[in-house]
Amino acid sequence: MTSETGAMLYSAIAAHAHDRPHATALSRGDRRLTYRELADAADSLALRLGDLAVAPETVVVIDLPVDPETVVAMAAVSKLGAAFTLLEPDLPEARKQLIIEDCLPAALITESGVTRGPRPGSPLDERLVRRTSPAAYIGYTSGSTGVPKGAVIEQAALENHVRGTVDWYGLGPSDKRLFFSSIAFDLALEQICTSMAVGCELAFRDENFVYGGADDFLYHCRRLGVTVLSLPTGVFNGFGAELAEAADHSAPDVRLVMAGGEAPTQAAVAAWARISPTGTRVVNGYGPTETAVVVCYRDLMPGDAIAIGTPLDNIRFRLEPLDAESDATGLVIQGVAVGRGYLGQAASSSAFCMLDGEWSYRTGDVATARSDGGFDLHGRFDAQVKVHGGFRVELGEIVSRLLAVDFVLDAVVVPFDGVSSRLLAAWVRLDKALAPQADTETELVRRLSTTLPEYMVPSRVTVLDEFPLTSRGKVDRAALRELAQSRAGAGAEEDADPADVSEQLRLAWRHVLGSPPPDESASFFAVGGNSIRAIELITQVRDRLGVQLRAAELYRAPRFDALARILTDRRAGIPTAHHTTGTTLVTMRPGGRDRLWVFLPPLSGAVTRYAAMSRMLPAGDTVWAMETPPELSGKGMATLADGLAQVLLAQGADRFGSICVSGFSLGGVFGYEVARRLHDSCDAVRALLIDPPDPGAHRVSAYDAFDIFVRVGWSIPTPAQQFIDADGGFDLAAVAVAAKDAGTLARDADQQEIVDAWAVYESNARILDGWVLSRPDGLHVRLLQGDTGGEIDYSRRGPTTVAGHGDRPWMRGRAIGQWRDILSDDGVDRLPVDHFALLESPNDELVRDWLAARARL
Numbered sequence: 001m002t003s004e005t006g007a008m009l010y011s012a013i014a015a016h017a018h019d020r021p022h023a024t025a026l027s028r029g030d031r032r033l034t035y036r037e038l039a040d041a042a043d044s045l046a047l048r049l050g051d052l053a054v055a056p057e058t059v060v061v062i063d064l065p066v067d068p069e070t071v072v073a074m075a076a077v078s079k080l081g082a083a084f085t086l087l088e089p090d091l092p093e094a095r096k097q098l099i100i101e102d103c104l105p106a107a108l109i110t111e112s113g114v115t116r117g118p119r120p121g122s123p124l125d126e127r128l129v130r131r132t133s134p135a136a137y138i139g140y141t142s143g144s145t146g147v148p149k150g151a152v153i154e155q156a157a158l159e160n161h162v163r164g165t166v167d168w169y170g171l172g173p174s175d176k177r178l179f180f181s182s183i184a185f186d187l188a189l190e191q192i193c194t195s196m197a198v199g200c201e202l203a204f205r206d207e208n209f210v211y212g213g214a215d216d217f218l219y220h221c222r223r224l225g226v227t228v229l230s231l232p233t234g235v236f237n238g239f240g241a242e243l244a245e246a247a248d249h250s251a252p253d254v255r256l257v258m259a260g261g262e263a264p265t266q267a268a269v270a271a272w273a274r275i276s277p278t279g280t281r282v283v284n285g286y287g288p289t290e291t292a293v294v295v296c297y298r299d300l301m302p303g304d305a306i307a308i309g310t311p312l313d314n315i316r317f318r319l320e321p322l323d324a325e326s327d328a329t330g331l332v333i334q335g336v337a338v339g340r341g342y343l344g345q346a347a348s349s350s351a352f353c354m355l356d357g358e359w360s361y362r363t364g365d366v367a368t369a370r371s372d373g374g375f376d377l378h379g380r381f382d383a384q385v386k387v388h389g390g391f392r393v394e395l396g397e398i399v400s401r402l403l404a405v406d407f408v409l410d411a412v413v414v415p416f417d418g419v420s421s422r423l424l425a426a427w428v429r430l431d432k433a434l435a436p437q438a439d440t441e442t443e444l445v446r447r448l449s450t451t452l453p454e455y456m457v458p459s460r461v462t463v464l465d466e467f468p469l470t471s472r473g474k475v476d477r478a479a480l481r482e483l484a485q486s487r488a489g490a491g492a493e494e495d496a497d498p499a500d501v502s503e504q505l506r507l508a509w510r511h512v513l514g515s516p517p518p519d520e521s522a523s524f525f526a527v528g529g530n531s532i533r534a535i536e537l538i539t540q541v542r543d544r545l546g547v548q549l550r551a552a553e554l555y556r557a558p559r560f561d562a563l564a565r566i567l568t569d570r571r572a573g574i575p576t577a578h579h580t581t582g583t584t585l586v587t588m589r590p591g592g593r594d595r596l597w598v599f600l601p602p603l604s605g606a607v608t609r610y611a612a613m614s615r616m617l618p619a620g621d622t623v624w625a626m627e628t629p630p631e632l633s634g635k636g637m638a639t640l641a642d643g644l645a646q647v648l649l650a651q652g653a654d655r656f657g658s659i660c661v662s663g664f665s666l667g668g669v670f671g672y673e674v675a676r677r678l679h680d681s682c683d684a685v686r687a688l689l690i691d692p693p694d695p696g697a698h699r700v701s702a703y704d705a706f707d708i709f710v711r712v713g714w715s716i717p718t719p720a721q722q723f724i725d726a727d728g729g730f731d732l733a734a735v736a737v738a739a740k741d742a743g744t745l746a747r748d749a750d751q752q753e754i755v756d757a758w759a760v761y762e763s764n765a766r767i768l769d770g771w772v773l774s775r776p777d778g779l780h781v782r783l784l785q786g787d788t789g790g791e792i793d794y795s796r797r798g799p800t801t802v803a804g805h806g807d808r809p810w811m812r813g814r815a816i817g818q819w820r821d822i823l824s825d826d827g828v829d830r831l832p833v834d835h836f837a838l839l840e841s842p843n844d845e846l847v848r849d850w851l852a853a854r855a856r857l
Contacts, residue, residue: 029206164312240268508540588614605760668692694817705765
């Protein structure tokens with residue numbers, strides 16, 4: 001595969017560019033890059049790298065978002081015969097700098113462009129002995145000294161892996177692969193290099209690839225026509241557990257699924273094997289970072305014991321006795337796949353050695369040979385552990401980071417079993433004179449997150465006065481591991497109320513992250529959550545509560561309290577925000593007769609916009625919300641306000657001691673008009689309006705409303721213009737598909753839900769046309785303006801939050817437009833939060849405080 005024009009990756013791309021120039025090489029959403037375009041882009045980038053003296057045995061660090069540009073950069077480095085190091089975009093800057101200082105690159109490729117390395121080092125083959133060929137890449141793994149270790153892998157090793165994988169998979173140009181892994185994980189190279197070698201299409205996930213579980217994931221695989229999948233084992237096992245529960249999941253085009261990183265479960269293997277009607281090959285891959293990606297494969301059949309296979313061509317396995325007192329043997333890899341060794345301070349590691357005259361790598365895995373030629377793995381005999389579906393971690397590196405904190409005296413890190421992969425727990429002793437008085441554990445997790453990749457940050461850190469000791473006086477790691485496991489287990493579930501949403505969410509959270517949320521405002525991603533754990537949490541929520549938490553909702557509202565509200569609504573049958581219920585008046589919360597809250601419909605017309613607020617208002621208050629009834633749609637403000645007021649009076653609104661009428665955005669204008677009409681019959685009425693627009697300057701056209709409907713109402717990232725046909729009509733069927741892709745419309749929902757919602761948007765958009773506000777005539781009116789000052793900018797999409805706001809974050813505002821004509825500035829407050837984020841957590845708490853305060857005046 002190599003040639004005089006460059007190393008394997010570029011050579012393969014150049015050959016396809018010549019033979020099949022218009023074939024798609026890379027895709028992301030609607031973007032396509034042909035092999036010709038990919039080769040041209042790589043050629044251009046290679047010229048710039050050449051000017052920086054990039055050549056064989058030099059290093060280029062690639063720090064780019066995970067998309068086709070990453071492959072362009074890899075191909076450009078390959079053309080010059082140099083080695084690359086891939087950095088995960090979300091890697092803490094401190095760790096990126098450690099890697100750069102270790103590999104001493106000649107150049108850096110970032111979003112800002114191509115730059116010379118800060119301190120280019122000597123050629124790699126002067127730092128480590130060349131074994132077979134020039135260096136291809138450097139793979140970094142955890143280091144026990146606190147510094148990541150970089151293993152140098154040669155081009156012949158990578159080429160041997162690609163050739164063996166292509167043969168094992170039967171991969172060809174008609175296949176389509178999905179890129180699905182961390183860019184710095186070995187599986188990234190397996191997916192990229194094999195796809196480019198055979199000339200098939202590699203699809204990257206775009207913003208529409210939103211999944212909340214196996215069903216959504218397979219939906220996107222079907223949509224894209226994916227035929228071959230390579231998945232981290234944590235994802236493979238997590239989705240497999242979900243697939244095992246139902247027989248109707250399918251992805252007919254997927255013919256092969258590979259799990260890589262650690263051992264898959266038998267149940268997951270059986271579930272994945274049946275996702276295609278004709279059967280799907282399930283493959284187990286094994287290979288440490290110190291060798292070229294995957295060194296052996298094994299086809300797994302349902303019911304098979306989980307084992308690894310025989311090595312690929314030009315690779316040999318050797319079993320080495322571990323000690324004279326036991327029969328345990330360690331797995332040693334020999335042959336072309338073995339890397340040169342580690343760069344920097346780790347270069348002298350005894351893991352790389354000469355055995356019987358052959359360069360070898362001691363894996364640290366305990367193994368035995370099988371009669372069928374495969375090998376069984378029995379754990380490790382060193383301090384390394386695999387976590388989160390395959391990431392290999394030196395516990396000593398985490399310990400060293402904890403000991404670097406000035407108030408930590410001692411630290412121990414132990415692994416324990418999570419839902420579908422292993423997690424980490426840390427235990428520390430503190431210098432109490434230096435340690436913070438509160439939230440010490442949270443502070444330690446935060447500090448670790450600034451220096452370690454997310455998979456190395458313990459799920460929790462626990463402070464102990466003394467560590468438990470064995471009879472010989474050593475730290476009892478087994479006791480700590482048992483304690484971590486018991487905390488992650490189901491011990492507290494016996495007393496949990498299965499109907500209590502918060503309790504069940506708390507248990508799901510603890511089951512996934514190893515500990516419950518530290519407080520109600522804890523963010524899932526701030527305390528150890530990541531994309532893999534998000535899948536696990538969604539699965540746990542579904543199993544415990546029988547409702548679906550969508551991935552888009554988790555990423556948009558990751559706080560515990562916000563998630564609890566979403567799930568409470570769903571269990572109560574209240575649809576997602578912006579979906580209409582078809583009911584004019586809905587009791588959001590029953591209560592006493594002292595005070596009634598009435599919320600009028602925003603542009604969406606949906607009462608669900610006020611679901612969270614209804615639970616946050618003072619206990620004992622009754623809360624109603626209203627939607628635009630079909631018989632009043634599009635008939636103008638006066639008719640609508642008269643009709644809504646009549647409904648309220650017919651339902652007995654006048655029996656309450658006081659009535660607070662409110663509404664967000666357009667609902668604020670509705671609320672003002674309805675409150676004026678109620679005031680004729682009830683003296684104790686207040687209008688508390690949340691960022692209402694100026695009716696005189698804010699007549700929303702149907703196209704403006706459609707843009708809000710698509711981008712705000714359904715969180716669809718695609719520009720709304722793409723759903724408008726040549727005749728100016730709106731393609732609601734396409735909107736329904738996009739909403740499902742965005743995770744805001746249930747996968748099994750009918751298109752009618754979109755049709756009904758749009759009917760409300762469109763009719764409400766015409767309400768303000770020509771409307772002039774009348775004076776309040778004694779009605780008590782207060783306005784809360786958002787950051788846009790009532791003149792809503794639909795190009796803005798928040799969210800913004802108020803930091804350090806204290807007890808009264810709002811300030812004095814200024815009436816605008818028609819509101820200035822009927823109100824003084826004394827009736828206006830201002831909250832520096834984007835209009836579209838006002839009712840989103842945690843800003844809704846600030847709005848709640850304003851409503852409660854103004855209701856008392």
